[in-house]
Amino acid sequence: MGRKLLLEKAHVEGIRHYDVYRREGGYRSVEKALKMQPTDIVEEVKKSGLRGRGGAGFPTGMKWSFLAKPDGVPRYLVCNADESEPGTFKDRYLMEFIPHILIEGMIVASYALGSNVSYIYIRGEYDWITDILEVAIAEAKQNGWLGKNILGSGFDCEMYVQRGAGAYICGEETALLESLEGKRGNPRIKPPFPAIKGLWDCPTVVNNVETLAAVVPIINEGSEAYAKIGIGKSTGTKLISACGNINKPGIYEIDMTISVEEFIYSDEYCGGIPNGKKLKACIPGGSSVPILPANLLLTTAKGEKRLMNYEGLSDGGFATGSMMGSGGFIVLDEDQCIVKHTYTLARFYRHESCGQCSPCREGTGWMEKILQRIEIGKGTMSDIDLLWDIQRKIEGNTICPLGDAAAWPVAAAIRHFRDEFEWHINNPEKCLTENYGLMHYADPIHVPA
C-alpha cells in the first residue's frame, strides 16, 4: 500500500466538518506557514518538485515565483476547480469529502503569494459542492483561519466560491479569469501571462484543486520528505480517477512508483476488467491525451513495464506513449469500438470550443462529422487521411490548448487503430452491429486465450 498524503483521512467519519478535520491535525500547516517568510514557502514548494495537477504538469513553485509584485497593486490566488476533462473527477472527490484540505492549502498559498482575497472557481454543475465549500469556508472563518489578522500574524485573507455555468474552456486559466470577470470564457492571448496580468489585470496565480491541497503535506512534512516520495521528477502522490471498463472505478492516490499493469489489475486499485473481458485500450490522463493500445500501455516500446508517473506515461513521446495529464484514467475493454469512442470525444470538443480561433471552431465540427459517418458505415478511405490532415492543422494553431486537446485523441486513434477505421469503411453493413475486437492490440502480459 502506497503512502497517502491527501486521502489519508478520507474515511474518518465527519472529516468534512471543521471539528473533526482539526482534531485529525488539520490547519497545522497554516500555523507553521504564518511563522515563515512568504518567500521561504515558495522555496519549499519549489524544492518539493510539486507539478501542477490539473493536466499541464508545470512546476508549481516556479509558477509562484513568476508572480509580479508591483507596489500598491493587489495580487490574487484563484483555485481552478472547473474540473471538466472527460475521465477526471478527482477534484470533486477532494472538495466533496475533505473540503478543508483545499481551504487550508489555499490559506498557505495566499500567504505565500500575498493574496488577500482568493477565489475558488468551481464548475457550475458541482452545485451541491459549492454549498459544502461555503460551509467549510464559514467554519474556517469562525475559527480564525480566515478574515483579518489571522493568528495575529497581520495577514488578512478572505475566500469566496464562484460557480461557472457549463463550459469546459473555463478550465483554461485565462478563460477562467475572463469568466470570473463576468464574461464569455474566451481564452486570452499570452503573453502577458496571468502572473503579470491576470484577474482584473492584476498579478494572479491560478492553481488546480489537487495542487493547492498538496501544499498542506509539503509544509507539514517539509519539501525534502515530500520529494522523497515518487520517482525522478514525479514527486509526491497523484490522485487518479479511474473509470470505464474496470471492476472498481473511483479515486486512487498513488505514489507514482507503481506500474500501469499493477494499477489496472491489482485489487488495491482498479481490480481488473469486468466480466472476464480483456483490455483493449486506455486513455491514461484525461480525454485529451493520446489513447494507447493495451500492448503499448502496459509496456514501453523498449519492452519495459510502463510506470504510472509523468515520465513513464510519456515514454516514447506520442509515437508510442501518452501523458499523465489530469489523471483521468479511462479503460476500454475488448468490446469497445475505438471509432465510436473517438467520435464521442470529437463531439465533446466541438461542443466545448469557444469559437474564437477558426482552426478549432471549424476543425472540431468537421472531425465530429467525419467520425460519425465512419462510425455509421458511410465513410470512405480518404476520410481517414482527411481526419489526419484536419487534426494536424488544428494542433498548435490556436490561442489556447483546446485545439491540441481536440487534435490529439483523433491523431492517436488513427496512429494506433487505423485498421479499425479501415474495417469500418470496408464493412459498412457490419460496423453498427459487430465489433472489431482486439486483433493485435492484445495485452502482452495477460495473453488472450
Add this chain to the structure above:
Amino acid sequence: MIQFKETSLHKVNEIISRYPKGKQKSALLPVLHLAQVEFGGWLDVPVMDYVASLLSIEPIEVYEVASFYSMYNLKPVGKFVFEVCQTGPCMLNGSDQIIDYIKQQLNIGVGETTTDGLFTLKTVECLGACGYAPMMQFGKTYREHLTKEKVDAIIKECRAKAN
C-alpha cells in the same frame, strides 16, 4: 414587473461585495444562476435586462454571456430537467441505452419537453462523474449508476412531486 425577492436581492448585494469596487460585472454568472431559479427555470430577455440593470452593465453584456454557457436556458424547460451525460466514459457504460430508454418512457426526443410541461430531456457533455456512469444531472445534484429501474423510480418521484 420583474423583481427579485427581498432575500435574493440581499444575496445579489452580498455577491457583489466579494469583488473590488467597480468590478460588479463579476457577479454576472452567479446572479444569472439566481435569476434562472427564481424566474421559471429559464432566462427570458426581460429577465436578462433586469440583471443588466442590477449590475449597471449593458444588456448585450448579459446576452453574450447567457448564450455562451450551456447551463443557462434561453427557452422554457419542463419542471424537471434530465441532463444525461453522453461523453466517452459514460458511453462505455451504456449511456446510449439510458438516453433511448428515457426517450421511450417520456415519448420525447432530446431537447424536447413533454406536452404536460413536466419533463425536458437534454444530453450534456462530461459532468465529472465518469466513475459513477451512466449518470445525469437532476436539479442541484447528480443521479449516478443509472439503470432502467432507477430511471423509472426518478420519473415516478417527479410525478409524485408534481401532484
